[in-house]
Amino acid sequence: MIKNYFKIAIRVLLKQRLYTFLNIGGLALGLTTSLLILLWAKDELSFNTFHPHYEHIARVMLNISSDSQQTQTYDLVAPPIAAAVKREIPGVVDATCSWENKALFTYGEKSNEETGLMADRSFLKVFHFPVLKGNAETALSKPNTILVTKKFAEKYFGKTDPVGKVIRIGQADNCYIEGVLENVPANSSLQFDFIRSMPDSMSTASWVEVKANVFALLAPGVDIEKLRNQMEPIAKRHMPDFISGWSYFPYRLEDWHLRSHFENGRYAGGGRIGYVRLFVVVAIFVLIISAINFTNLSVARAAGRSKEVGIRKAIGAKKSSLVAQFLGESFILTFLAGLISIGLIYVLMPFFNNFFDKKISIDWTKPVYPFGFLAVLVLTSLLAGFYPSFVLSAFKPVLVLKGAGLGNSGRSAWQRKVLIIVQFTSTSILMVGTGVVYQQIEFIKNRNPGYDQKNLVRIEAKDLSDVTHYRQAKTTLSGVPGVEALSSATATFQGTFGRNYVEWMNGQQSEKNMFAVISGDHELTSTLKIKIHAGREFSPLLASDSAGVIINQEAVRRMNLDKPVGRRIRVNGMEMTILGVVENFHIASVHQLIEPTVILFRPYNTRFFFARINQTGRAVTLERLKEKYESLLPGSIFSYQFVDQEYERMYKSEIQVGILANWFSGVAILISCLGLFGLASFSAERRTKEIGIRKVSGASVSEIFILMNKDFVRLVLLSLLLAAYPAWYMMNRWLEKFAYHTSIDKWIFVISAIATISIAVVTVSYQSMKAALADPVKSLRHE
Secondary structure (H helix, E strand, O other), rough: OOHHHHHHHHHHOOOOOHHHHHHHHHHHHHHHHHHHHHHHHHHHHHOOOOOOOOHHHHEEEEEEEOOOOOOEEOOOOOOOHHHHHHHHHHHHHHHEEEEEEEEEEEOOOOOEEEEEEEEOHHHHHHOOOEEEEOOOOOOOOOOOOEEEHHHHHHHOOOOOOOOOOEEEEEOOEEEEEEEEEEOOOOOOOOOOOOEEEHHHHHHHHOOOOOEEEEEEEEOOOOOOOHHHHOOOOOHHHHHHOOOEEEEEEEEEEHHHHHHOOOOOOOOOOOOHHHHHHHHHHHHHHHHHHOOOHHHHHHHHHHHHHHHHHHHHHHOOOOHHHHHHHHHHHOOOOOOOOOOOOHHHHHHHHHHHHHOOOOOOOOOOOHHHHHHHHHHHHHHHHHHHHHHHHHHOOOHHHHHHOOOOOOOHHHHHHHHHHHHHHHHHHHHHHHHHHHHHHHHHHHHHHHHHOOOOOEEEEHHHHHHHHOHHHHHHHHHHHHHOEEEEEEEOOOOOOOOEEEEEEEEEEEEEEEEEEEEEEEOOOOOOOHHHHEEEEOOOOOOOOOOOHEEEEEHHOOOHHHOOOOOOOOOOEEEEOOOEEEEEEEEOOOOOOOOOOOOOOEEEEOOOOOEEEEEOOOOHHHHHHHHHHHHHHHHOOOOOOOOOOHHHHHHHOOHHHHHEEEEEEHHHHHHHHHHHHHHHHHHHHHHHOHHHHHHHHHHHHOOHHHHHHHHHHHHHHHHHHHHHHHHHHHHHHHHHHOOOOOOOOOOOOOOHHHHHHHHHHHHHHHOOOOOOOHHHHHOOOHOOOOO
């Protein structure tokens, strides 16, 4: 019986090649797209879960509440908190403290700047980064020791065992290599090429200095909310009396990559989890569109198989056996589409990984992949084949054998119309969603950061240990031809900056809050082209300016100052005068709210030079800067970045997501059009005699063309109307998760509507024109 069903299924599929191609092609495209999305989502959800006990690791984070009851959340904390939580909180097995460390490494003739971590001895007890060589138990317990990754070891030592060798860091420090680690997985939020041992004095540094990543390893069964209550009082026990409003809290390691948006001290939704959820919904939509495409074409083909069903039922076939037969045919089609989709995935995967900087692969030895793929196939097969199977098996043999088939019934036509409406409603929602995603990404990319990034170069100013070095470097570098302006600062203006307490008088009451604090020289605002809103810039001729500050408009708003210029405030306990107010500028990602910022006049307290160079001859200017820098600091590496390029890299993932959204939307439209093409073909075939009679009666080609198109256009228009509100509601909710977001432009709906209608008309026009131009004699020859 099964063999007979299989033969019939193959025969039918080969006989109706167009419908078979459209069905398999649509399903293959849908499965490929959906599976790629799900693989991407799985990779995003897998971040930091490679540690065997990741669910027991919590990041220690900091909330600082101001007198005005506003709470800001920080992921960097004071280093001593690691020892405190381990010592004072039951249920904390261990805790580790670390921070990013960039250093110049030299071994023999090889010299490069590398990025890694400085960490305490508990690092490998909390995290699981496999040690290939060396002793994990004793690693990082001695001063001036270092662990390097396999990639780092091969870069400097080739195939030679590096353990026990000494490598120079900077100009004078020598470090003993005590182990080699496996390369850090791509799905780790902590990325490093080396780990340097942290001096004990650094892990017990100031409680006010927030610069460290601290993670705690929890005992199994520890309730993280109870742990939060236990952790909050630690700050009160250890902080200086003049500090208030600080509280520490635990945050799950598995949430670090995905959930990063905090408001008033609590997670407020948003972060990368928003993209993951959005694209999982897209995957489901694409799969549904593919299934509806399959269903519509299968129901449309039902008229051609009505006699087969009638005869089978007349000779005793049960409804259940017919359902099983047609579901089997559906599974064969789905299985073939699945095989094609696997091939497409393997072809596309290298490009996909390269574009998204991923290392996604399919490991068929892991049960999740074969069983997951089979589950998707079965689900798709049932979703796509369930309705057609029951429709076909429900034919009444008496009516069918008399010539009354499903294809001509009003009920059948109505059902097909409903499916078309659902399909194009889903497609329209995807198109609007894609437009909104694109609009938001463009908004983020083009948002004015508050300073001019063009031709602005940030130079790392290392080893400028005193005033003499600074003055000499500033004079030398600013004199290089092609350098239009040069200034120094302690911030990168892309996420790296300090924070400190600012205190001010609000009426008769003193208030204080934590603000971003930048040190810079008198040319900082002019070099970066930050606009002065009120007051003036720093002057090198006025010694009193060392006790002056410039603040941004957000700081004015937070302090509720009516006339800020000339007002006295305290920064880290030091009394300062506000000399000027600048317009708001971002010192971190535009995903984050603008920080209230204070600029101090500290020309010599610098970490970076900012050089604005002439567009003409940029390469020559950079080479001259390199020569001058390395002549000033022999043995140092001239490390620089173009600020605008760094800024673009910060939003690379958003750009990738936008392209991904466009691709998915295009696939959804293509699948819908395949189905529409098939239905138009079926409609033209079914109405051949009607069209012949109309043409004989005097109908023109244009009238026939309009007749064939108008029903489809009406359905698409209705789909657009039904899609409008759900699309607006869902995307509006999605936008609310961003600190700064665009508003949904009505033109997105208009453009989506025009595009959808145009594509639909083009799709059905071929069959419509073919039917309109057909010779009526051929269709009416036997009448």
